Amino acid sequence: IEESLIFEKDAFDKTGVDLPEPKGTSRLGAHARDGAIGLPGLSEPETMRHFVRLSQKNYAIDMGPFPLGSCTMKHNPRLNEKMARLPGFADIHPLQPQSTVQGALALIHELAEWLIALTGMPAVAMSPKAGAHGELCGMMAIKAALEARGEAQTRKRVLAPESAHGTNPATAAQCGFRVDSIPADRSGRVDLAALKEKLGPDVAAIMVTNPNTCGLFERDVMAIAEAVHEAGGYFYCDGANFNAIAGKVRPGDLGVDAMHINLHKTFSTPHGGGGPGSGPVVLSEALAPFAPVPYVVKENGGYHLVETRRAAEAEGEGHAGGRLTAFHGQMGMFVRALSYMLSHGLDGIRQAAEDAVLNANYVLARLKTEMTPAFEGYCMHEALFDDRFMKGTGVETIDFAKAMIDEGYHPMTTYFPLVVRGAMLIEPTESESRQELDLFCDALLSIARRAKAGDPALKSAPHHAPRRRLDETAAARAPILRWTAPDRE
Amino acid sequence: IEESLIFEKDAFDKTGVDLPEPKGTSRLGAHARDGAIGLPGLSEPETMRHFVRLSQKNYAIDMGPFPLGSCTMKHNPRLNEKMARLPGFADIHPLQPQSTVQGALALIHELAEWLIALTGMPAVAMSPKAGAHGELCGMMAIKAALEARGEAQTRKRVLAPESAHGTNPATAAQCGFRVDSIPADRSGRVDLAALKEKLGPDVAAIMVTNPNTCGLFERDVMAIAEAVHEAGGYFYCDGANFNAIAGKVRPGDLGVDAMHINLHKTFSTPHGGGGPGSGPVVLSEALAPFAPVPYVVKENGGYHLVETRRAAEAEGEGHAGGRLTAFHGQMGMFVRALSYMLSHGLDGIRQAAEDAVLNANYVLARLKTEMTPAFEGYCMHEALFDDRFMKGTGVETIDFAKAMIDEGYHPMTTYFPLVVRGAMLIEPTESESRQELDLFCDALLSIARRAKAGDPALKSAPHHAPRRRLDETAAARAPILRWTAPDRE
Amino acid sequence: MRYLPLTAADRRAMMDVIGVREVDDLFRDVPAAALNPKIDLPLHKSELEVERILSAMAAKNRAAGAGPFFVGCGAYRHHVPATVDHIIQRSEFLTAYTPYQPEIAQGTLQYLFEFQTQVAALTGMEVANASMYDGSTACAEAVLMAGRVTKRDRVVLSGGLHPHYAAVARTNLDLVGAKVAAVPLDPGGTENLAALIDANTSCVVVQNPDVFGNLRDLSPLAAACREKGALLIAVVTEAVSLGAVRSPGEMGADIVAGEGQSIGNALNFGGPYVGLFATRQKYVRQMPGRLCGQTVDADGKRGFVLTLSTREQHIRRDKATSNICTNSGLCALAFTVHMTLLGEKGLRRVAMLSHEAACKTADALAKVPGVKIETETFFNEFTIRLPTNASEVVNALAAKGVLAGVPGGRLWPHDPSTHDLLVVAATEMTTDQDIAAVARALEEVL
């Protein structure tokens, strides 16, 4: 059954809620809205069915492997959902008197302590709403620190590898920096010598993902940090891949100055079809004074919030960064993340990192017989392949990915990182069992063999999905971004 | 992806829960279990995925129409689920001191009041666990009343129409009665004259469903009741179809002595793939003294439970029936049903009955152009067709039903009631919108046309379901009722 | 009304298609005097109002989680992982019907097959059905089945059987005129049931652990039953016990009737629960209730169907093995999901933690002056004798926020010899603080 849009259900005069009739008193006067808004309403059974049917057109982790490299699609425990819905967390207002939310403030403080312990960094800013927002927070702190040093006008250049996530250059630009890319060496890592050549008195910072987007640990990371610091710059680490090393390695031990942590990747707050996320940022001693408001302070056994820069300064906290969002950050995600952390404990977090790396290497080992790994050696939490094994067959990475849909799997990340031709980046995470990985690898090996044999069916995959390939070009050429009533077309 | 059994996942040594290590002290001695039990354990992500995948092989009301005649598959509001999970209802023990469960007893009492008001009967027994259990309760009360009259040994015959649900004769037999069937007249209703002939001093009761299983109201119901009472018997009404008349007609006004109410049909507690249900029984003055224990009594503003027959007798409640189940009935279902009733109110319940009847008649009106209604005239809440319209095509009712699966619908009830050849009994309920019914009717009309044209594809339907037709004969011939380890086979 | 999709305009248009002028034209078979009676009930309410009303009622109950809690006797408070509730609330499970159309009900059918296998393994029996209403009705059905199998009509009910179970069995036996041998209450668990078996005895029903908490070795009784042609029905009201103590199957039971609530299901004030029913392969066609069986589809793929329905009421009518129709599907699913999470390893752990908590509780209570432990060998429940009326003690403790157990007077109101008994249960949820609190409170009250 095809499911129409809610706007096509002839329901502009219905409602699916029962509410008492308003008395009819209005003091809105000239401000009152008149004219139809154009919002359909469906009865409750119709609403339920509409969204249940829509949901059935989705793929999700709960259905099978979701091996999107760089996205860390791991199991989302329902305990976390239950905890986040406790009235004491879900039904409290951000501007209630602080005396009435001591448990909430304690939770934020406790989560901060965990993040600090796991990263070995002295401070953490909790309010950023997602990874990219965390990057903004970190780069803002770097900019503020440079300003405090009087070098904000001279240090305008930010270095980032070509393999970086797009958010890195975008964030740098949004902070008013200019981005300069660092080349990779043959092993898929930052070329230290080339980096050193790029360093100079105009460099504000380097942005490096570690483990990097090729799924490799930057083995020169400490040398990189040293070189950058020596040149007077800061080391921003993109923490998207923290899941590979959580509990195993502390970024603070590697010379990092700032790193965001995607609670929705590493600590299992659900992706929800695109968010919400949460991106706290750990900061070094050098940057800690430039953390944004608000933050929680523990004092005399109680907790309070510092909500403005002037208040922060009054508390003798130095400069303080500006505000990045209304209120105090993603409380709902904090509860879920802490629930995850308490459940795992240090042993579980470490084991999860090891299993994530083990699973990725297992996939790498099993697939390399038919597919071409982009780089030699072991990987960290994700296995990167290129399209050399399909060379000359006419089958491309996108075809391979779409063929996976027909096998019942979500495709891996494709064409990223940009530095690898036809990249296929597989991140199984620790949530997959060996049995599941074996089935997954079998399916991929079979597709690889079909690709090498030039099976033309691959070019038109998927065949068994709610939709065949969609015309993205047409969508972008003349964008239709909303439903319009037929008579208005 | 085919989903294996949990026993096939090589997981006899795993667990998906974390529990502290027991200290190792055991005082079980010789009673301790040794040897493997043979229960696999899956980690939480594997468990989630296993059951989510299984769920995706099901059809459910939340996905589309579920027009099973006699089953009343209506919308199940999630408010009810939420209410049933309040700790004050879900986390209380049936044997806690009654002073600590006054809210629960009040709820049972309140629900009883609603059932009494809607049926116009003086009493209700709340503890039966499902419809058939309610029948047992009602017939037991009849037997007890006969015993009190000293006629238990002489009145052993129970009359029931051939069209009755199988539970009716089975229940009568389980109560030690003999079943004698009443013929139907040409309009699909009890033949009053024939019934009168069957009545006699050995008749204990009549069991009639009203509206009956042909979807028709027994228009002679009051005459039937009168005749049965005159003959010294009782009138048991099967309340499975109460949804058609709730709020519109009170069984108490029709001369009924006992009727069970399926809370999981009429009042929307979910079917859950086969239960749990709940089947309170309303009783007439004559039968009320024979209601089973336990029951709730309101006294001095508080509530208490009468839990044994002797206690009931001590309270001057007369004879009292025996106990039908441990504890006090399906509390979880009571909460859901009361939540439904409060939400609908009298106006909503009445409107629901009207809409259920209207929807069924709409389906009847739309389908009769291609299909053959079993009886003339309007129906109540379900529309009954026979297979005359397919005569000679080789297509049978089962083929028609399975073809509906390919159109995205759950089949209607087939081959029931037994009195109609190739019966197809469609109960849309009030939860379907006109738009949904139109799509549904269009699909059925198209199948009917294909059937008449003798489309051979119908014989092998379904083609688009998780499974093709299953071999039920083989299943019954050599039953495999559990998984067995391969080496034990 | 938020649950009703039809608008006034829809209704009008549909009546036009049907050819009636008003909806009551469709109700013309109803005697006019009975149509549309005045009924004194309130009108519809918003979701918010309903929530407020029901929440206020719920608030008048003391939730088990609100303080120390030791109530058992057939319903146990174990921890249920959040995953369980999430899965049973999935639309596809929650809002499906009985799997009569197996092509689109494989989800339900496969979990029932898994459930049957789990129950069989747990009870040590060969086959199990797809669940009954609850343990007490499963027990009554077992007794009726024993009558069918043996063609005898006398039943021996142990004095250690939960009194509600005994009452339900009696109710059902009365209806068919079968006899029940009277066995006195047996707090010590030492009754000699073998001696009561005669040539007309269809079955002996014995609970393990019994309602007082005693663990029993059923093997000698099984031998006696076998010898005299009667069936041994073992009742288990605490399914978790099967993770720690010998299974009825091992000890020679012919039928096991159990309550599955304590795995996957909440206390729910007594329902809905899930009845377990397992027996020997050879009796399978005499079993009550639904059965799920393995088969293949037209393509030869493995699939599952409801089977042996010739036993059931919808086919066999008055010759059916039982009138049961509804099972307890969703509760069985909760059982299966929880059991899948636990696995053997987890189940054993829950069982032993519960056992240890009960041992600790018994030790703590034994130290309270005036308290005497009556139960020698127990799993997670035991009976103590108090120097005074146990119901009054329980009420006094409830007033202190401690729910201490089930007093004899609640279970056997007409047997004063039990009124100083208190049955106390513990589970893995019982903390050391809870134990200290109940002991302290009891000492204060006595």
Next chain:
Amino acid sequence: MRYLPLTAADRRAMMDVIGVREVDDLFRDVPAAALNPKIDLPLHKSELEVERILSAMAAKNRAAGAGPFFVGCGAYRHHVPATVDHIIQRSEFLTAYTPYQPEIAQGTLQYLFEFQTQVAALTGMEVANASMYDGSTACAEAVLMAGRVTKRDRVVLSGGLHPHYAAVARTNLDLVGAKVAAVPLDPGGTENLAALIDANTSCVVVQNPDVFGNLRDLSPLAAACREKGALLIAVVTEAVSLGAVRSPGEMGADIVAGEGQSIGNALNFGGPYVGLFATRQKYVRQMPGRLCGQTVDADGKRGFVLTLSTREQHIRRDKATSNICTNSGLCALAFTVHMTLLGEKGLRRVAMLSHEAACKTADALAKVPGVKIETETFFNEFTIRLPTNASEVVNALAAKGVLAGVPGGRLWPHDPSTHDLLVVAATEMTTDQDIAAVARALEEVL
């Protein structure tokens, strides 16, 4: 560990396949000194233990539902039907990723398309995106976008703009070196913003209803903006207001940045929320964030995809319109489901019931000696002036179990002129008893 499927045997076998002896062989690129540091954190805990710890924390917060509640200022407590939470918890929505593979993400994509249409209709604009983090970041993005569109770098922020929103905008503007015109606080809602627009002004940001609750007619300001080539950015922090008051689109706004929390989403102590972002068709390629568009598949069937991603960071990198990547998908779904249930009819009703409750509250508070109502025309929120420090009053009322509103000192701690102000909000959840209680309590405190 319950979340980890690998057993020790699995790990061993997998290491054999990989060809390593121990797992740390896979970490050989990590500097040895940094590997496996000692970290002072506890070990794993059972689900039950975690529940107990977090529940204890939750119990230390006063839930809004626990008593009379009048707190607003950018987050509102409306009733959310149970259906909403059920749907957003469905695995298929909850555990899916951003819909980058549209063939198997039509569920997410279609609701985003519906969301965009609903937001556009509600705000009276031509197009909306698939959501932002929240209202405050949507506002900041709107200001940055105005800079891109107009190529100007001076911004006028209304004195009635929520101070957090203003602070977030400033933070982002500072980073790119844009200027902000200083406008004084404006509790009366009568400031003359038009006068502040100059040739270098990219936009004027004004909130309606403003943070004090005042309703504003934006039309004259829109005209002034149009004339001077600046964009008018309208901020809406209470989405429900759009069911009762004129939309920004009607009044001529160029961009609407809004907070969608109050439809479908809980208070959540401030997050996650859902930012609404709508604008004119002609600016669509300057918009930040994700956009879902309609297209067809290879069979010609209608389908939906993420589109115009050339604006976005993963394609455009440092030339992107924003660095935003994550949106607030699940909160947008909650918004869409709730809005679908409400429909226009229900939304208008919620809005008017909220308005009426606020009117009643204002009337009741106006009668309390010493209280002065500052807001003349309002929707569901208004400001009162107290004879004393409002923060102290709020704390005193909290001690009485009444959460009375947001004191000026909380929003503007450094502006003493606001410290006797209290912003009070009501919704359809506010009962007459709540209103009586706050009035009575306030009278007692003053």
